[in-house]
Amino acid sequence: MLEIFVSLLILTGAIFTFIGSLGLVRLKDFYTRIHGPTKATTLGVGSLLIASMLYFSSLEEIVSLHEVLVTLFLFITAPVSAHLLTKAALHLGLQSLAKLPGYLVNTRHHEKKVK
Amino acid sequence: MYRLLPHPMLTLILAGIWLLLVNSIHIGQIVLGLLLGWMIPLLTTQFWPERVRIYKPFYLLRFVGIILIDIVQANFTVARLILGNPDRLQPAFVSVPLILKSDLAISFLANVITLTPGTVSAHLSHDRCHLLVHALHVSNTEELVNTIKSRYETPLKEIFEQC
Numbered sequence: 436m437l438e439i440f441v442s443l444l445i446l447t448g449a450i451f452t453f454i455g456s457l458g459l460v461r462l463k464d465f466y467t468r469i470h471g472p473t474k475a476t477t478l479g480v481g482s483l484l485i486a487s488m489l490y491f492s493s494l495e496e497i498v499s500l501h502e503v504l505v506t507l508f509l510f511i512t513a514p515v516s517a518h519l520l521t522k523a524a525l526h527l528g529l530q531s532l533a534k535l536p537g538y539l540v541n542t543r544h545h546e547k548k549v550k
Numbered sequence: 551m552y553r554l555l556p557h558p559m560l561t562l563i564l565a566g567i568w569l570l571l572v573n574s575i576h577i578g579q580i581v582l583g584l585l586l587g588w589m590i591p592l593l594t595t596q597f598w599p600e601r602v603r604i605y606k607p608f609y610l611l612r613f614v615g616i617i618l619i620d621i622v623q624a625n626f627t628v629a630r631l632i633l634g635n636p637d638r639l640q641p642a643f644v645s646v647p648l649i650l651k652s653d654l655a656i657s658f659l660a661n662v663i664t665l666t667p668g669t670v671s672a673h674l675s676h677d678r679c680h681l682l683v684h685a686l687h688v689s690n691t692e693e694l695v696n697t698i699k700s701r702y703e704t705p706l707k708e709i710f711e712q713c
Contacts, residue, residue, distance in 0.1 A: 464641075466672075467636075470631075481621075514662075521670055532641050
């Protein structure tokens, strides 16, 4: 029973991680691509970790909780890296499907780089 | 008191993290964890310019619960958008005016925005009054701003700042 549940969780995790990576291929510009890895993977990795917690708790008969830490670090670092990547992209003026906000375009000094 | 124990909460959190790292609750590990939790804030005081205060701890717990539910929803939303037709997406940059003042609250908000439905925080304006948010698919920008403000910003303001 537990094994079925654990395998279901692992499958869900794998599917969501896959969809996250698929986003990198399917979406059109940098700013939308960044959504895939930051979000679809949180649930993906989340269910993998819950599966790991359940499995090792039942195997060793002590509650295995250090997976919580992985979740915690992931939830802290994933948004920060996404934020910095987007900020860098804005700074470089990468092409965007969405209209770039006016005040950023006006204050940028390297306007000729932007096409 | 303040000089000996600058961040009592950080001490507890670090001790908790240590116990999770070693994955045991022996007395020795608890003492070691508390010792680390006491020493690390002392050694890193200069990285903490302002004192962290949480005015409503129970609000924080409820807020974390809401966020966790939103994260799960966000995953389904984004998964559906990725699997759907990418040409029909309407990405947009939305500028969210901030009422939060403290650094911690703003960074918390930016993190939460990135973790939840189809939005990534992209840029904080120099005067710290506007947070630029990139949304994957948005039909009504005003509604998005209102959701962010009422669902995340207001609770954060109550938790981290005195009204």
